Amino acid sequence: MSASMSLSSRLTTTVAKELVVAVSGLALTGFVCMHLAGNLLILIGPEAFNAYAEKMQEFGPLLWVARAGLLAVFLAHVGTAISLARANRAARKSRYDQHNYVGRRSPATRLMLLTGLMVLMFAIFHVLDFSVFGHREGPRSIVEGMNGGASLGLWGVVYSSFGNPLRALFYIAAVSCVGLHLSHALSSVLVTLGVLFDKGTDRAELIAKAIGAAVALGFASLPAYVLVRTYLIGVAG
Amino acid sequence: MAGKTINLKIKVWRQAGPESKGEFETYDAKNISVDASFLEMLDVVNNQLERHDKEPVAFDHDCREGICGMCGAVVNGVAHGPQTATTLCQLHMRKFKDGDTITIEPWRAKGFPIVKDLVVDRSAFDRIIQAGGFVSVRTGQAPDAHAIPVPKKAADEAMDAAACIGCGACVAACPNASASLFTAAKITQLAKLPQGHPERKTRVIAMVQQMDKEGFGSCSKHYECEAACPKEIKVSNITNMNREYMKAMLSPDV
């Protein structure tokens, strides 16, 4: 047959690409979890969170290496997923008049591409927001009625941002997409990596959904906290 | 079993040839016995068309007992129709109600070009098997059947995978028109058995490459294939294919 056994052709099949998506997705999930853990320090207070942010800065050039690595993984994930999605669309040129899905697929499964693209757009915005436009010192770091009008560092930037209900809702929508994306991805990845067999499917899907929900709720707790504090309790409270 | 009948309308895809533009046509299916099979209902409609000197609806079928894999159509949006674990020929009209309109479409996938009406070209499946879905043993080379014992569990699992009838419902049902379940079932059958081991690495790579070349999509784990499969082949076969693939992907001895 015309099969080629060269390494490059072995690495470019759809199955190999699914593997790239899976492995990069797992790495990104790891990053998201760490990011969440760091962000949850916001709930403790400015000192804890700002200290964590300072600590990160101390890595210096290493931080840039990590950022570049993260970017590469992210691009690999997005690029490969988009290339697969395009091929998958092309695989069904003419559409059904009626196509009823009768399997176990959840809305999360169906919306993978959409949630993925939403997260992509959010990520771009998010990075720009906090690197280009967000300064640790300056007007955005000052929260009205707190710290006697002095800068609250990065904590203050975040807090002020979430104080804007539109920004907060946008953020909640974005992290919901992350959660939804993960709730399918984390069980799907087990099939791709060749470890999920029939008996475990129900449980794996349940766990994936739980993790997805936890991540989304974890992130969403931050704007929720700010909104509740700002509008229900009042800043000073 | 005495003669209850129903009247239906069928909205069926008509397409003269691979390059023609297809469209739906609607026909009456009158006095259909509820004990008739779906294909027998189509026979009745076709006889009626013939009597009016119209060309009957072309559809593939052969054994009509659910094993040859020749028949298949998307009925009301579901591959092989509403009854699970059932080929179209084994679906009976008692599953429909008097007055229903039934939409019948061919398998739609780039890898399965339409030949005519509901008939599609599934030769891509043969080519996937040609890429490696066999054990390279010539007639006469085999040792005694008992020379290599096979654990019962492995034999049973191989049989589960080998039950595939190659009908293509997995492709038809998959949102990506992926042939992963078909390909994976053969890979799994031969990976479970010691006889398949010498070629297992080249087999999985060659078959996956051919699957891609035929224009099928990839597996996004929608599980629609499993739901549509008349032989209840499981997605765990795909898990197994991926595992085989990973082992082969970076292996130096391929």
Place this chain on the structure above:
Amino acid sequence: MLESHIPSGPIADKWSKHKFEMKLVNPANKRKYNIIVVGTGLAGASAAASLSEMGYRVQNFCIQDSPRRAHSIAAQGGINAAKNYQNDGDSVHRLFYDTVKGGDYRSREANVHRLAEVSVNIIDQCVAQGVPFAREYGGYLANRSFGGAQVSRTFYARGQTGQQLLLGAYSALMKEVARKNVQLFTRREMLDLIVVDNRAVGIVCRNLVSGKIETHTADAVILATGGYGNVYYLSTNAMACNVTAAWRAHRRGAFFANPCYTQIHPTCIPVHGDYQSKLTLMSESLRNDGRIWVPRSKGDKRSPEEIPESDRLYYLEEKYPSFGNLVPRDVASRNAKEWCDKGHGVGATGMAVYLDFRDAIDRDGRDVIDGKYGNLFQMYERITDDDPFKLPMMMYPAVHYTMGGLWVDYNLMSNLPGLHVLGEANFSDHGANRLGASALMQGLADGYFVIPCTIGDFLAKAGPSKVKEGHAAVRAAEKEAQERIDRLVHSKGSRAVDDFHRELGKIMWDKCGMARNAAGLKEALQEIPRLRQEFWEDVNVTGSPGTFNQVLERAGRVADFLEYGELMCRDALERDESCGGHFREEHQTEDGEALRNDDKFCHVAAWEFTGETTAPVLHQEPLTYENVKLTQRSYK
């Protein structure tokens, strides 16, 4: 004229001796030979793959969209082999003996012995291909007893043995297609055989997608095109099964042997309406636990659970105390027909008997029965909407397999040099009745182990064919096929193809079915030519010839069945005895068993075609039994 080429010597040595004595084709020369194989069932696929492996160039044709769909796929039960893995006294000789006896002493001893010999190699080959046979916990192959055999020699893969064996042969074929040594032609229907100077050198076929007539030439032609059960319209055969390839070869000079031998399977789901297109077989294994009965009084319309034990007639158990419900297929079928004809039949049409699992469920429990027959029960319920756990199944016999076929010699070559016939399409190994689990064995024996040896002898002696595509005989055959198609398409009559097929089926079933008599057969011989004439005058074939046209396909097949049915009836009339599946009502014992006439009919009846308007000529090949004693079968 009929030379069977059976080697001399003791039965057990004939095949080895023959293999040594046959001429061989040098390995380097094999690639110079082209072989056409028509059909991709067990026999065709195994032959095409094996011949290609040896180095011959093969062109393989099938009617379906893929070779994997040939009707061998539907065989449920299993495959026999004389492995004696169960240590229960089986041997090649016993399998040979059982097969000859089961065939009611109308098969060729030498062929059957060879079949039993190679049966063991078949299992080895299939296991090596990755066929997932059932296994025991120790990892060794499981066996079951099948079809009333006294030993457990049947190998099986759940209820899908035919499927798994076919997929094994198919995978071997695909391997050779990938090597580009087999050229595969799917969706092709053979319409004629090309014969030049008394040698088969090619075929004419129709591309079912484009409608084009194609010709293919080769140095030898192998037909593995299955049986003719669909002459009855309703049978357990797949819809596309037909006699055209064999019949066209017959018209070109190949003799048709024993066309009246038809096997009726006792346990099929009864007919339930005019629209019905085919019959579904339920595995013979059901008779291991199910009890067959009818109401004791005629026309008893009570529902089965309301009929008390005393009003139930377990007719097989009463009549055959030692075999009971496990009597051979032909005996079980005839008894069912007899009781239905007497007015004891059940169901809406009165043409069914009960197969009842009530006692087995009471004895073993529902789970055990479910474990054994769960799949079959589901299949039954899917079709009939009745749950066999609650109500007895209803069963009626149906046409299932045909033992007759093109005449072949010991080398599986017909009387036309170069034309070889394998599997159900030939006549050779099953005599007048085939035993359960023997069809798969024969198809694979022919394809894997017999033809690869014997075709070399023919090719070495005959040399390459000189006939090429442009030859006048090739063009003539092509033209004839095209004209026939044009004639079908242009006869814009008023009746649908299926109407004629249904009517022919009814004549055949009523007069040449489970029981036949001279008067009925003579009537059929009047009716069939009449129907045939009407067909050509009044059939309506829609669509055009140069396209994918399923009506035209069916019309061509029915046209040939209309010729073939007549030959069947003629043979059935000529064979004035009962044997196996051929039951002539005039010839039965006091107990209603088939009564053979060994003095007059211990022969193969091989018919020669002499023309459309002249009667065929009968040739006889005497059958001699040196190793098995002819006795009256008894299952009391």
